Amino acid sequence: MRNQQATNLLFELSRPGRRAHRLDDLDIDSPDVEHLIPDEHRADQPPPLPELAEGDVVRHFVGLSTLNMSVDTHFYPLGSCTMKYNPKRNERLASLPGILDVHPMQSEGTTQGLLALLYDLQHMLAEISGLPGVSLQPAAGAHGELTALLVAAAYFRDSGEDRRIVLTADSAHGTNPASAQMAGFKTKAVKSNADGLVDMDDLRAKLDDQTAVFMLTNPNTLGLFDSQIKEITDLVHQAGALIYLDGANMNAILGITRPGDFGADLMHFNPHKTFSGPHGGGGPGAGPICVRDFLAPYLPSPIVDKDDRGTYRLRRPDNSIGRVRSFFGNVGVLVRAYLYIRTYGGEGLRRVSEDALLGANYLLSKVKHIMDVPHGERCMHEFVASATKLKKQHGLSAMDLAKRILDYGFHAPTVYFPLVVDEAVMIEPTETESKETLDAFAEALFRITEEAGDLVHEAPHTTRISRPDDVTAARRPVLRWQPKSETD
Amino acid sequence: MAYLFHTDADRAQMLASIGADSVQQIIDQQVPQDVQLQRPLDLGDAAGELTLESEMRRLAAQNSSASSHACFLGCGAYDHFIPAAVDEIASRGEYYTSYTPYQAEVSQGNLQVMFEYETLITQITGLAVSNASLYDGGSAATEGVLMALASVRNREKVITSEAVHPEYRDILEAYLQNIGATLVTVPVGDNGDSSAIISAIDEQTACVLIQHPNFLGRLEDVTAIADAAHAKGALLVQSFDPISTGLLKRPGDLGADIAVAEGQCLGNPLQYGGPYLGIMACREDLVRRLPGRIAGQTTDRRGNRCWVLTLQTREQHIRREKATSNICSNQTLLALRATVYLSLLGPEGLRETASHCLRKADYAKRRITASDRFDIVHDGPVFKEFVVRDRSDDVDGLLRHAESQGILAGVALGQFDPSMNDCFLVAVTEKRSRDDIDRLAAVLADAPCRSAVASA
Numbered sequence A: 001m002r003n004q005q006a007t008n009l010l011f012e013l014s015r016p017g018r019r020a021h022r023l024d025d026l027d028i029d030s031p032d033v034e035h036l037i038p039d040e041h042r043a044d045q046p047p048p049l050p051e052l053a054e055g056d057v058v059r060h061f062v063g064l065s066t067l068n069m070s071v072d073t074h075f076y077p078l079g080s081c082t083m084k085y086n087p088k089r090n091e092r093l094a095s096l097p098g099i100l101d102v103h104p105m106q107s108e109g110t111t112q113g114l115l116a117l118l119y120d121l122q123h124m125l126a127e128i129s130g131l132p133g134v135s136l137q138p139a140a141g142a143h144g145e146l147t148a149l150l151v152a153a154a155y156f157r158d159s160g161e162d163r164r165i166v167l168t169a170d171s172a173h174g175t176n177p178a179s180a181q182m183a184g185f186k187t188k189a190v191k192s193n194a195d196g197l198v199d200m201d202d203l204r205a206k207l208d209d210q211t212a213v214f215m216l217t218n219p220n221t222l223g224l225f226d227s228q229i230k231e232i233t234d235l236v237h238q239a240g241a242l243i244y245l246d247g248a249n250m251n252a253i254l255g256i257t258r259p260g261d262f263g264a265d266l267m268h269f270n271p272h273k274t275f276s277g278p279h280g281g282g283g284p285g286a287g288p289i290c291v292r293d294f295l296a297p298y299l300p301s302p303i304v305d306k307d308d309r310g311t312y313r314l315r316r317p318d319n320s321i322g323r324v325r326s327f328f329g330n331v332g333v334l335v336r337a338y339l340y341i342r343t344y345g346g347e348g349l350r351r352v353s354e355d356a357l358l359g360a361n362y363l364l365s366k367v368k369h370i371m372d373v374p375h376g377e378r379c380m381h382e383f384v385a386s387a388t389k390l391k392k393q394h395g396l397s398a399m400d401l402a403k404r405i406l407d408y409g410f411h412a413p414t415v416y417f418p419l420v421v422d423e424a425v426m427i428e429p430t431e432t433e434s435k436e437t438l439d440a441f442a443e444a445l446f447r448i449t450e451e452a453g454d455l456v457h458e459a460p461h462t463t464r465i466s467r468p469d470d471v472t473a474a475r476r477p478v479l480r481w482q483p484k485s486e487t488d
Numbered sequence B: 001m002a003y004l005f006h007t008d009a010d011r012a013q014m015l016a017s018i019g020a021d022s023v024q025q026i027i028d029q030q031v032p033q034d035v036q037l038q039r040p041l042d043l044g045d046a047a048g049e050l051t052l053e054s055e056m057r058r059l060a061a062q063n064s065s066a067s068s069h070a071c072f073l074g075c076g077a078y079d080h081f082i083p084a085a086v087d088e089i090a091s092r093g094e095y096y097t098s099y100t101p102y103q104a105e106v107s108q109g110n111l112q113v114m115f116e117y118e119t120l121i122t123q124i125t126g127l128a129v130s131n132a133s134l135y136d137g138g139s140a141a142t143e144g145v146l147m148a149l150a151s152v153r154n155r156e157k158v159i160t161s162e163a164v165h166p167e168y169r170d171i172l173e174a175y176l177q178n179i180g181a182t183l184v185t186v187p188v189g190d191n192g193d194s195s196a197i198i199s200a201i202d203e204q205t206a207c208v209l210i211q212h213p214n215f216l217g218r219l220e221d222v223t224a225i226a227d228a229a230h231a232k233g234a235l236l237v238q239s240f241d242p243i244s245t246g247l248l249k250r251p252g253d254l255g256a257d258i259a260v261a262e263g264q265c266l267g268n269p270l271q272y273g274g275p276y277l278g279i280m281a282c283r284e285d286l287v288r289r290l291p292g293r294i295a296g297q298t299t300d301r302r303g304n305r306c307w308v309l310t311l312q313t314r315e316q317h318i319r320r321e322k323a324t325s326n327i328c329s330n331q332t333l334l335a336l337r338a339t340v341y342l343s344l345l346g347p348e349g350l351r352e353t354a355s356h357c358l359r360k361a362d363y364a365k366r367r368i369t370a371s372d373r374f375d376i377v378h379d380g381p382v383f384k385e386f387v388v389r390d391r392s393d394d395v396d397g398l399l400r401h402a403e404s405q406g407i408l409a410g411v412a413l414g415q416f417d418p419s420m421n422d423c424f425l426v427a428v429t430e431k432r433s434r435d436d437i438d439r440l441a442a443v444l445a446d447a448p449c450r451s452a453v454a455s456a
Helices: A054-063 A087-096 A112-129 A141-158 A175-182 A201-207 A229-238 A245-251 A293-298 A331-367 A387-392 A397-405 A436-452 A453-457 A470-475 B008-018 B023-028 B049-061 B084-090 B110-127 B139-152 B166-176 B195-200 B221-233 B242-246 B284-289 B316-322 B333-370 B395-404 B434-446 B450-455
Strands: A133-135 A165-169 A186-190 A210-218 A242-246 A266-268 A287-292 A303-306 A312-315 A384-387 A423-427 B157-161 B182-186 B203-209 B235-240 B259-264 B278-282 B295-299 B305-309 B372-375 B385-390 B424-429
Touching: A054 B084, A054 B110, A087 A331, A087 B049, A112 A133, A112 A287, A112 A303, A112 A312, A112 A331, A112 B049, A133 A293, A141 A175, A141 A210, A141 A242, A141 A245, A141 A266, A141 A287, A141 A293, A165 A175, A165 A245, A165 B139, A175 A186, A175 A210, A175 A387, A175 B316, A186 A201, A186 B316, A201 A229, A210 A229, A210 A387, A229 A242, A242 A245, A287 A293, A303 B316, A331 A384, A331 A423, A331 A436, A331 B008, A331 B023, A331 B049, A384 A470, A397 A423, A397 A436, A397 A453, A436 A453, A436 B008, A436 B372, B023 B221, B084 B333, B110 B242, B110 B278, B110 B295, B110 B305, B110 B333, B139 B157, B139 B166, B139 B203, B139 B235, B139 B259, B139 B278, B157 B166, B157 B195, B182 B195, B195 B203, B195 B221, B203 B221, B221 B235, B278 B284, B333 B372, B333 B424, B333 B434, B372 B450, B395 B424
Parallel strands: A165 A186, A165 A210, A210 A242, A242 A266, B157 B182, B157 B203, B203 B235, B235 B259
Antiparallel strands: A133 A287, A266 A287, A303 A312, A384 A423, B259 B278, B295 B305, B372 B385, B385 B424
């Protein structure tokens, strides 16, 4: 019989009266709870949480962990997500008590070490982006997008300009239009041309005195650097609008080019992508933003400043939009980003991007013999192949390919994104994979094309589950465990 | 170098396969010369692990912390005890180096944790559905309001109270500024009654955002506010303290439609404010407005029970500009920690933790007010946090003095509200020993007053 300790739910393992955690007896005299909390506020019982021994809990969660693929255990070429190695030293150093146990409401006098680090990080991000104003506060990339758009909205409001439209590229991450909408803008999509770059005619047609911001990803989600970038930013600026750079792909251009230098006015970083912060099953990340000097007064509060005496202080920018998050931001993630940047230094960071480019172009040179790669011979840090031809010839969809590659011990590439490529398979090896791994991955892709048939359509075969029924999950949602008596 | 792999021989072979002379050539083929950076980034030299470790230890030593000081600071971030098993499990690479579960087959660990987390959140909120987490308590409160605005059609007014965390209200203001909603903030009543907030609710009100226990530690009359909101067709969004549910009635039981919280207190370290854990749960009928990721149960092609991300039609990667939220990531690692924490505590452990907080806070109140210099500002019940008035009106000097004696004694309230310049907020968790509390009281009582210092 198979051990069910991991795959049973906590609630099914529960046994009344089991306990893992017990506090020492109270060491003070105090009235009973009943005397301190009036009846109308007091619950008769605590919430019906599971009752478990510590051994139950540890075995359960360790067992579940083995059902995950992760960067520590597998090659994870998930395009656009940038799954590079997460350095162990960063975990240890971010966990020093003087970093981990600092309370966010401590006085500035008691946090000078941490504020110095954050101040330095602000400068590092300004140097990498070429944009001097920095806020470390946003909690995720999409949160950075929203924050920057709130900054842009405040700037235009102050300038007395009523600009209500945000343009997004049709290949953009879906968060771009969603963020624009949340910041109160209407959005219009700018088409891509046959080369996968911005369609300049379409941009010209859509750009007018109503345009507030053009949100652009460069390198874009096809892994291509838009060579028209200066022309694009000039056009947008001539229309009086701002350029927002979605920094999701910054790991491709570190030290090679800077958003500020090619015309961006605002941008966000994804430290978990660019600076290797681990992403823990989907988060936490962080989303610091950098802006041009004339936008800096609108940044959210607080930022770290240094006074004449060399003391670090938290400061509210003059025309601040307020706050987008409580306290300072995702400091633990920012500390890891700082350590990563320090580990490489200026020249090393460029080497990171060069190796990311080298790995991606190497894999591209192999994959193009297996699948169509609609956009070009070269790429930056990632590329998008298409399974269209494989589908016609072998009945092999992008999803089939993704599922079967799991059996070979690799995480799947991103599939069906970006939307501008049919049967898209988006591959990003990152700089922290060896040539041997890339060769093995290409070999696996090739072998799958020769397998075809049920072996592929029913893949994966080696994982605990296979091809879950998403449709039923969404039509009849079961979103929590309930005791049998309640579900009957 | 650091975490790179390729030898010179690898690079040469790879370039040959690509058909390029150099990486610079690959760059030149794509990035126009005139936008290429012609110098190295000015970030200093690479630092080795040994150097970084000693620098970081020096830097960390410059900070006080809840490890070096007895910490009585609260305001939404609390120094609760974290059992060792939480750190041990969360530091497994299979959890912290994994990504969003886009491929369910190789993410069942994370997906099941999300489902278990969601179930635990429904258990502590008394509401039917939970998402798999948001950024933090402040943005969760704001997302709760946005969700209510989207659910209650054609109403634009949002009512909140000064007793809601000031930073949460700042976030709300920043978010609402551009989307045509009106924010009405009701002052705190002297006697803590809820009549002001109740009388502000009208037919234009989409929702009311309250906090219970509130920012000043006091208990609110949630049921009365919920009834008043519902009578006018508005929703109640309640920000709550998860630990308090060990003793206090849950948001769902009090009539809240949407419950939001800062989940840092559930097994997550302070780390100077983040990353934290945004908790959000709601009534069943609001589920399709619930922002963020949600894991759900289903079966696979072999009939096995399993878990997937679901209801993604709400999400930006499908609906794009029609999405109801732009939230893309979540805080799975912190949700994992909360899940492990609540599993370890169980119902009795949670009750015990809440009870220790409550009773130690009560003890601290009595000890602090043994000195004539201090008053407790509000009578009436609190949970683990309360406001102290310094009759000598030298809160900053007092708190600095306590720091020098190894105690982080409280948060000065004047920074949020000038009328509370002589007040500070003290939080007491189960971690504070009798000795910590006695020392706090003694250090506060013995602190020099500004007048005394001036005359000396």
